[in-house]
Amino acid sequence: MDEPLSCLNTLRVGHSRGRLAPNKPCLLLAIICEIQSGHITTPTVAIDDKLIARYFDLYEATTGQRQSANPQLPLWHLKSEQGPSGHLWKPLFATSIATLAPQLGQPKSITALRELFTEALLDPKLFKIFQNSQRAHDACALLVNNYLHDEQYNQQDIYRYLTSALDSSEYEKHPEKLVGNVREDRQQQARSAAFRSLVLEAYDYRCAASRLRYITPDYRYLVEAAHLVPFSESQDDRPTNGLALTPNLHWAMDNHLISPGPDLKWHVSPSIDRFVADNYWLWELDGQSLVLPRSTRWQPDREALTWRMDHLQR
Template sequence: MVDALGCLTRLRVGQSRGNPAPNKPCLMLAIICEIQAGHITSPRVVIDTRLISRYHELYELAAGSRHEARPWLPLWFLASDKGPDGAAGSLWQPELSPTLAGVVDQLGAPRSLDQLLKRFGAARLHPELLARLGSEQAAREAGAHLITRYFAWSPDTQAKLHDYLDEAFASGSYEKSPEQLKGSSPVSPQQAKARSAAFRSLVLEAYDYRCAASRLRYITPDYRYLVEAAHLVPFAESQDDRPSNGVALTPNLHWAMDNHLIAPGPDHRWHVSPTVDALVPDSRWLCELDEQPLVLPRDPRWQPDREALAWRLAHLQR
């Protein structure tokens, strides 16, 4: 085993129900997935929504529950682990302010994610380890060693984690090259699932997990999102999973758009079908959306395609 990866099998983990605690291994698996998705590209790892959500997904597979994930613990205690060169604390180095660095040993472990983020919002992953994990082959090897080393007690859990990594790596390949998301239908169910996952991830991140119509943004304490990724031109017709063919919507508004009761137009405003009766009280939640501005991604690459918006408006019920 390459030593840069060997450090992952020497994590200092506690015990949970008589087995190795899954916190640190799940965090490292999440980091590996985010590297393969092109979201982490430098040793500086930002503790953002994507990473924490990914950690919760893996923790749920490993422990059967999202509610006990407590991401602040591995984010904090990973700093005590040795990196590839054997230097203590070099695997993960939180970016602490000079003022906080002098007293951090007296603070004790944080008791919530908010408390941890007040101490640091990013940390540095050992650059040698990052370089190795940039290779898909090495990333798969690292994932296999983490799963074998810390989840040997459950073949079923190992299988679930391996399946998760397979899908994450396939989805990550699309995320790094989103131009691949337009074209003929995927040739296998696995490809279809990976494309769908990449579409969802790119769209929700582009809109910062906020509904493009209602502006609602809600992430549960165990990191589930209120919004869904909705195609502008249906995939069956467009064969297009690029984020420019999608918007983030709450489930009720996703349903309304798919049923052509509302549509975002090329004017970047929402339009409501005249078939929706404004005099019916239960219709007001839709009618109030008429002529409201469409929430747009900050990144111009992911803003809705004008032809896709025109398609939606043309198919509004008249």
């Protein structure tokens, strides 16, 4: 046994419905995935939407359920565990409540937990282990085999999710690799997952056309990642070849009814009858500005926008 990883063998996980509870293992798996993707870059872990959404994904892959995930439970109780060099997880409480923290009860929601702390310190030695790709794989296998082996859990779905997440992490850290021919299905799945993650985060989960942004209480996103130049033609999964769009507008763009132009405005096909009330949701976009990514690094490629305009229905 890798000695620094031995702390993962002794988690106090409790029981749920006669089986080992998946909460702490799923949180640690989520943290490993986020470290591997480059989203978590220091031992100080932000309790942000991306980490919480990852936890929901893993909980659902494990149990087949999503709405009962309750991320506040492991985010709170993981502080009782020991890591290889000290506390495995140390919440960084707000100064105003730091002295009262030991007497505080378990928060009842993720919102209540974030009022107490929005960052926690992961054992620095464990953080360095999780940064290494092979040891991250070893840690994931250890957690799944030790705590998620019950026949009621979907081990096949867990490993499928982790394989995709860890494969896509290399692309998330190096998006320049997201272009060129795809050799196998596993590579395509990893690239697609990285494309989706990078595009949605770049647009802060907001539709580039309607400006709608909605995240459900169990962290599902309203928007989808849409290719500007279809992958079949471009072999390009870089975020600059993508937009975040609601499903209906993704469909409309793919069917060339609307197009973002190099002028960074939306254009509507003249084939859309503006005098039909049911078409209002399309033609109201005409001339509207695109919602652009938070970082200029991910702004849509001008040649890809030109391709879209050239293919707008006339």
